Amino acid sequence: MSRDGLTRMTKIEVVVRGSDTPSVSNLLTGAGVSGYTSLSGVSGFGHHGFHQGRLLFNETDTLALIIAVMPEENADAVIAGLRTLFEDRSGVMFVSGTYVSRPDYFQ
């Protein structure tokens, strides 16, 4: 898809425990991401993937879904930072493309 007047960006959605939101926020800010949207009221179920021998999330964990949109060139640093974060915190990230109308808001 390509649209007149829209600019391609990378959208990274992150699901982490609510208590890990500040770590994600610091990581985003440090990578030059100017803003993000955070959703509460999120539950995680299953994810039988284990992390260092434990479940990724317990069904009782309070989770957050954080949606960050950034220029492609900032995404590598965010992805690398999240990989490192996930070495000792539970979490998943979904990386996809999206288009925005006002790229200056995301730079």
Next chain:
Amino acid sequence: MSRDGLTRMTKIEVVVRGSDTPSVSNLLTGAGVSGYTSLSGVSGFGHHGFHQGRLLFNETDTLALIIAVMPEENADAVIAGLRTLFEDRSGVMFVSGTYVSRPDYFQ
């Protein structure tokens, strides 16, 4: 988009009545999907599409948005299962591509 070290997956977002969340959960588990994220605090408006003569959702319905990410090869079974579910339950699904960093969590 293609990124080093990320694996392409299929993301299926499902909007159903909150009371139908267990049916979607069973369907996902049965199709080998290891986990999903569920969001509450969701409202549906409009959707003038009719389902067997009734509105898809009433504006007073309490809805859930369920986000499941899975390998491409599991997606067909989930899509087929949701089509069957939607024969007698209201709901919509959005299917798109995404990339994840730890594919073992989704298998």
Next chain:
Amino acid sequence: MSRDGLTRMTKIEVVVRGSDTPSVSNLLTGAGVSGYTSLSGVSGFGHHGFHQGRLLFNETDTLALIIAVMPEENADAVIAGLRTLFEDRSGVMFVSGTYVSRPDYFQ
């Protein structure tokens, strides 16, 4: 991605102040969009982009995330309408492609 029996649509996600949800709703309806999903419990952080000299969102704003899915041919009107809305309201939109199973629900 292309899937048998699924129809490509445009997904527009909009983040606005909760109080601006009715304006977005009217815009969607006016552009022939038959329905949308709205999520509450949304916070916006940062977005150092300025809008007429002020922050896009304050950290205390109560925000809504509105997800609308529509045929490609309706998207241009929605995007144009949101651009106009954003001339005097704070907000961001993310435009991406998705696939749905029942296109008649979105027309």
